Amino acid sequence: MKKTSADVLPAEGGLGDAPLLAVDNLHVEFHTRAGVVRAVNGVSYTVGPGETLAVLGESGSGKSVTAQAIMGILDMPPAVIPQGEIRFKGTDLLKLSEHDRTQVRGQRIAMIFQDALSALNPVFTVGWQISEMFRVHRGMSKSDAMKKAVELMDRVRIPAAKQRVHDYPHQFSGGMRQRIMIAMSIALDPEVLIADEPTTALDVTVQAQIMELLAELQRESQMGLILITHDLGVVADVADKIAVMYGGRIVENAPVYDIYRAPAHPYTKGLLDSIPRVDQKGHELYAIKGLPPNLLDLPTGCAFHPRCPFRQENCVTDAPPLYEISGTRGSACHYWREVLDGERR
Amino acid sequence: MGRYVIRRLIQAIPVLLGATLLIFCIVFALPGDPIASLFGDKRPDPAIAEVLREQYHLNDPLLLQYWYYISGVLFRGDFGVNFADVPVSQIMAGKFQITLNLALTALVMEAVIGVGLGLWAALRRGKATDTVILAATLLLISVPTLVTGFVLQLVLGVKLKQWTGADIFPVAGTFAGWRSYLLPGFVLAGVSIAYLTRLTRTSLAETLRSDYIRTATAKGLSRRRVVGRHALRNALIPLITFLGADLGQLMGGAVITETIFNLQGIGNQLFMSVYLREQPVVVGIITVLVLIYILANLVVDLLYAVLDPRIRYE
Ligand SMILES: Nc1ncnc2c1ncn2[C@@H]1O[C@H](COP(=O)(O)OP(=O)(O)OP(=O)(O)O)[C@@H](O)[C@H]1O
Ligand code: SF4
Ligand SMILES: [Mg+2]
Numbered sequence: 001m002k003k004t005s006a007d008v009l010p011a012e013g014g015l016g017d018a019p020l021l022a023v024d025n026l027h028v029e030f031h032t033r034a035g036v037v038r039a040v041n042g043v044s045y046t047v048g049p050g051e052t053l054a055v056l057g058e059s060g061s062g063k064s065v066t067a068q069a070i071m072g073i074l075d076m077p078p079a080v081i082p083q084g085e086i087r088f089k090g091t092d093l094l095k096l097s098e099h100d101r102t103q104v105r106g107q108r109i110a111m112i113f114q115d116a117l118s119a120l121n122p123v124f125t126v127g128w129q130i131s132e133m134f135r136v137h138r139g140m141s142k143s144d145a146m147k148k149a150v151e152l153m154d155r156v157r158i159p160a161a162k163q164r165v166h167d168y169p170h171q172f173s174g175g176m177r178q179r180i181m182i183a184m185s186i187a188l189d190p191e192v193l194i195a196d197e198p199t200t201a202l203d204v205t206v207q208a209q210i211m212e213l214l215a216e217l218q219r220e221s222q223m224g225l226i227l228i229t230h231d232l233g234v235v236a237d238v239a240d241k242i243a244v245m246y247g248g249r250i251v252e253n254a255p256v257y258d259i260y261r262a263p264a265h266p267y268t269k270g271l272l273d274s275i276p277r278v279d280q281k282g283h284e285l286y287a288i289k290g291l292p293p294n295l296l297d298l299p300t301g302c303a304f305h306p307r308c309p310f311r312q313e314n315c316v317t318d319a320p321p322l323y324e325i326s327g328t329r330g331s332a333c334h335y336w337r338e339v340l341d342g343e344r345r
Numbered sequence: 346m347g348r349y350v351i352r353r354l355i356q357a358i359p360v361l362l363g364a365t366l367l368i369f370c371i372v373f374a375l376p377g378d379p380i381a382s383l384f385g386d387k388r389p390d391p392a393i394a395e396v397l398r399e400q401y402h403l404n405d406p407l408l409l410q411y412w413y414y415i416s417g418v419l420f421r422g423d424f425g426v427n428f429a430d431v432p433v434s435q436i437m438a439g440k441f442q443i444t445l446n447l448a449l450t451a452l453v454m455e456a457v458i459g460v461g462l463g464l465w466a467a468l469r470r471g472k473a474t475d476t477v478i479l480a481a482t483l484l485l486i487s488v489p490t491l492v493t494g495f496v497l498q499l500v501l502g503v504k505l506k507q508w509t510g511a512d513i514f515p516v517a518g519t520f521a522g523w524r525s526y527l528l529p530g531f532v533l534a535g536v537s538i539a540y541l542t543r544l545t546r547t548s549l550a551e552t553l554r555s556d557y558i559r560t561a562t563a564k565g566l567s568r569r570r571v572v573g574r575h576a577l578r579n580a581l582i583p584l585i586t587f588l589g590a591d592l593g594q595l596m597g598g599a600v601i602t603e604t605i606f607n608l609q610g611i612g613n614q615l616f617m618s619v620y621l622r623e624q625p626v627v628v629g630i631i632t633v634l635v636l637i638y639i640l641a642n643l644v645v646d647l648l649y650a651v652l653d654p655r656i657r658y659e
Binding site: 073105107111120121136137184 | 566
């Protein structure tokens with residue numbers, strides 16, 4: 001940890017500068033009885049201070065596994081990381097000792113999870129759980145740490161925080177629980193926050209409030225935010241850039257605006273076409289045909305080829321690299337030009 | 346909480362009545378004449394037998410007999426007398442103490458050894474330690490108490506004394522105080538230790554897979570703290586039920602162990618009384634056992650609520 005904090009923070013804002021967090025050609029495999037599950041196959045993405053990266057992709061595409069690899073909370077075994085780097089301010093986290101890694105976890109890079117009810121410990125009060133960060137990592141006394149917990153609960157706008165610190169997770173509503181989760185994650189001012197589908201378990205109005213809260217906290221603290229989500233509506237509002245995952249790979253990455261205007265990968269295009277749109281009310285919803293790839297036995301060539309409407313012969317044999325479309329944009333499709341030029345349905 | 350306890354005790358009354366009535370009926374349905382067995386091999390004088398029958402209400406309808414009995418227990422704490430006019434409570438006293446000592450020794454062993462081994466196995470899942478512990482529990486489960494009892498008595502009791510000259514584990518009776526209960530306690534607990542080991546192992550392993558453990562790890566806590574503070578308490582909750590239910594099991598199931606180690610406990614007495622058709626004693630012992638069982642369950646429920654804040658006293 002001393003190593004990492006000694007490193008210079010990258011200059012503010014600039015996308016091209018040395019990134020705060022860089023995942024580089026990451027591979028994660030699970031060695032199971034059924035065989036080797038290749039969950040992540042060469043993922044690269046970066047996030048800078050104050051920047052929000054949205055990670056999209058259908059279930060099983062490796063979004064959470066990548067995030068867990070960054071946090072270092074994968075169970076190893078069965079998980080194995082045969083290749084790749086995860087650089088935090090230039091230091092490869094994968095090369096740190098377990099002790100140093102523990103110093104980064106929760107303090108410099110924090111994470112919130114989808115289902116706050118199961119993600120909070122049912123037998124401890126929320127105050128105990130939040131203040132634990134201060135007691136364990138900052139050596140604060142119980143009462144000081146508890147005061148900090150109240151402050152944090154105020155900050156994430158939980159009403160009557162002072163009384164409610166002594167309540168247990170099950171005594172809160174879903175939205176409030178997620179706020180507690182958020183309070184706990186930002187306790188030590190992490191530089192990167194990973195939110196793995198933070199609003200999926202909540203109802204729509206609450207979803208918006210939680211996203212707003214996250215965006216606000218991010219503005220205040222300039223943390224880098226990795227937002228894993230299924231919700232393309234949320235993405236458009238809060239993300240700066242998007243990484244689309246398929247079969248454990250990034251198939252397209254681009255600034256939000258570019259992707260929404262014209263996707264450069266058939267899978268992204270399929271995702272966008274499957275959003276219900278008011279102006280197309282009554283039309284049948286588009287859905288990408290076929291099933292997600294079998295990670296035990298990925299298709300040859302382009303993993304998307306069995307489902308791709310743009311497929312050509314060479315797609316079956318040649319795996320497309322992530323073609324650079326512009327300085328900030330890439331697509332892992334041999335025919336990205338055709339897709340880019342194609343009409344939005 | 347006080348109100349909850351009172352309500353639970355009131356709820357226990359029908360359970361107690363039902364259980365004792367059932368036992369009463371079963372015991373009185375047993376073949377054989379208790380009055381006749383009083384006279385041993387001699388034939389009783391029919392007139393005397395008839396007087397005795399009247400005196401012990403044996404000619405009254407069964408339900409009325411039950412009423413005489415249960416009203417005595419409930420309102421006067423009087424468990425009646427046996428057919429030799431010795432109060433049942435006097436017969437039971439002392440014997441319950443011995444069995445309770447035995448059962449509590451077994452329970453402590455269960456909690457310490459079973460939970461300990463289970464936690465150890467869970468933390469070494471898939472490794473050699475885990476495999477050895479699992480194999481040992483399987484052995485303990487599949488060998489009958491009678492066998493473990495005699496083998497341990499021979500090896501740890503008799504042979505160890507011959508080799509070392511010190512009487513570490515007394516083989517019979519209760520003359521050596523608490524040490525007398527070590528060997529029989531272990532024998533009595535044996536199967537439960539094995540089950541509890543497995544239950545603990547599964548419980549902790551399952552807890553360690555839960556989301557809040559992932560959260561705790563993501564908070565940057567040490568493995569030690571994650572397991573010791575965040576997992577342990579959750580993993581222990583389901584074990585409490587097992588331990589509580591087992592206390593009744595241990596008290597009622599001590600007959601074999603008490604026989605092997607010649608402990609004059611309630612198991613032995615129950616066996617003798619059934620043999621001698623001493624209905625009042627049998628019913629008395631079982632009434633107390635049911636009471637203990639009910640109380641143990643109440644304690645379990647209270648402990649449960651202490652450990653798990655999601656449970657309220659309703
Ligand atoms: N411990 C594990 N053992 C074996 N396979 C695993 C393990 N954990 C994850 N996987 C596999 O890795 C793949 C990627 O999972 P991941 O959780 O990253 O998907 P995801 O993109 O987050 O999907 P979702 O949107 O459903 O959360 C899945 O196919 C899953 O089966
Ligand atoms: S490479 Fe071929 S199969 Fe893959 S997405 Fe592009 S067109 Fe489709
Ligand atoms: Mg996921």
